Amino acid sequence: MPRTHQQNEEIRAATRTAVVQSAIRLFAQNGYAATTTRAIAREAGISAGLMYHYFDSKESLLRAVFDHIMAILNEAFTAAMLASPPNGQTAAVLRTIFTLLAGDAPFWTLFYALRSQPAITPLLAEAFCEVTDQLRLLFEAQYRQAGYADPVLESYVLYSLLEGTIQQYLLNPETYPLAAVTERILATVPQPVHA
Amino acid sequence: MPRTHQQNEEIRAATRTAVVQSAIRLFAQNGYAATTTRAIAREAGISAGLMYHYFDSKESLLRAVFDHIMAILNEAFTAAMLASPPNGQTAAVLRTIFTLLAGDAPFWTLFYALRSQPAITPLLAEAFCEVTDQLRLLFEAQYRQAGYADPVLESYVLYSLLEGTIQQYLLNPETYPLAAVTERILATVPQPVHA
Amino acid sequence: MPRTHQQNEEIRAATRTAVVQSAIRLFAQNGYAATTTRAIAREAGISAGLMYHYFDSKESLLRAVFDHIMAILNEAFTAAMLASPPNGQTAAVLRTIFTLLAGDAPFWTLFYALRSQPAITPLLAEAFCEVTDQLRLLFEAQYRQAGYADPVLESYVLYSLLEGTIQQYLLNPETYPLAAVTERILATVPQPVHA
């Protein structure tokens, strides 16, 4: 008795996800170039050949990994923005990021590793910039709304603070005082206005 | 009649330097794993084989690159510290960094790329941490001297700010307002005491 | 539908054997160092890369070759010993060796080439000595049983005779009077006792 179409779809989805997850872990750990497709397949529990039923190539898998990352980020940010009061979106997004950060270090390690090496796939570079810019523009808007003298500069500074903190944390997750730094940063941003 | 010892030393030093420079550029651009030894040799203007008169292996070349980076950093920092007034070392070091940064982007790109991937050579990880720690401890000491309530926290925050700014700049050297951000950051650190 | 496990095993066994056979021939002909892995692959009818699905390295292939040789020798000797009457084991083993010798010259050429160069793989040296010693001890035991005055010396002499004959034959298989020498040697050893 052959599998039903739906069963197949479920298997496909599950396998795809497993492969993407393995790829994230290994790319983050060893870098894209140093990670073999066999290692990804092994970690995902499938054969070397099967990967090519799901992804056309190693690079195509990288794209899928990237899309997965973007989807997670977008989802989280959108949710955070919707749930936050006026002028509180900056704080909400920062909290969201720090929460994600503490929950999945490989994810963020990979995010930054990919971003810092545009040579891997030039196509990714643009998309990364977009996320970054979007975030900074949000900061800028809120600083402007809060009446800061130079909201552009403030947004750059806040963004630097955010990035630097993430990277520091990723280097030393055990010893870095993430919670304290988080509160310290949040204290400097425009505060939510409660009705 | 063979070359004199000194002639040989000069040739060796020049070639070694050329190779290290090429390696820095290419490692920064493509990553360590994706850079071929042939590409480095070509860029340095020598044959593939000659590299192995100067470096035992690709990894050994990476070590040399790393040592070169460390030497430059140490030299710059030492000079900056010596030339700065009491309580002005933080500002001096920050200025030094931002100056180096604007002068040699590939250098810093590589520095961060190497640091973010300890899997390449575990031996490097430790040395990187040392530099980082040293810098943060300097910040901490100066904040303490200046009477800040939580100098440790302040030092972490300043360090994050520094790192984040560097990375932002490296992503978009043309558009990033490095000068303005630099001044903005320097305004927040303990100020030099003039007699 | 993938191949069955058994089909795979058969393919693997056949390919492994082909590679080992090719390696024996080429190692014997050109020596270990002068034989390229590509040449072995070509002779075995497979691609250069496939060899590494079967053997971890060239040295590991050498080990496999060695094990193969040892297995053949052990099997032949055991069979010869079991089938021979009391005090006839020396004669039986010698006959076995001379028979194998005439049947597969590359095999023996390699055996001696490997043995004469312990630098290749020190691990092999020990195993070779064991075979040699075992054989000589058998001779010694039989000479003792047959009442010889100095069985140790006799065994050394017989063993020399054996080795020298093999080597002479291998140098000139066409002209060497192997049969006559064999009979001449057998005439000097302790004779089998028939009931």
Add this chain to the structure above:
Amino acid sequence: MPRTHQQNEEIRAATRTAVVQSAIRLFAQNGYAATTTRAIAREAGISAGLMYHYFDSKESLLRAVFDHIMAILNEAFTAAMLASPPNGQTAAVLRTIFTLLAGDAPFWTLFYALRSQPAITPLLAEAFCEVTDQLRLLFEAQYRQAGYADPVLESYVLYSLLEGTIQQYLLNPETYPLAAVTERILATVPQPVHA
């Protein structure tokens, strides 16, 4: 003040000898293919390039090594033959060989290693056979003179005995009872006739 012609000749001869000696040692130890020209040069105390003032190529050095070996053998054999009484030449030559053997193991190791691998330089194979044949023919002549029934067969057997003994000794110079075996062998050959 330039060197005189004679001084140059002396230097040349000394260097050539040093290189040949180093080559013998290293070829015997690691085999021809696995020995690098640099290693030979280093062992001989000269630079890599200088070797090519003395030998056209690695193979040409091998030829020189071979010629050196042959010269030593010829000299020793000729001396032994001249000094021996009628029908005592076999014994004299055997004694000479066993004496040389105990004195310079690498020399003989190389001799056999080279001979067992004609692929190295087909040109050598012939010359080796000549030595071998000459020796066996001497044995044959003496056995004939001494009235043996089948002097050809006897000569083959004696030659095997000789070769086997040498090889056994080279494998285990410390434990092999060379002296006893030598006497045992000498006892079986035609004896010198004293007037």
Add this chain to the structure above:
DNA sequence: CATGAATGAGTATTCATTCAT
């Protein structure tokens, strides 16, 4: 959907040999 044997181009590395000095 799934396997893993097979391929071949590509990589780091070695080494005989040349040559400017």
Add this chain to the structure above:
DNA sequence: CATGAATGAATACTCATTCAT
């Protein structure tokens, strides 16, 4: 005579990818 920097072809080995089953 002597050096050692330099070359480039060759080698062991890896790996993304294909394909028969």
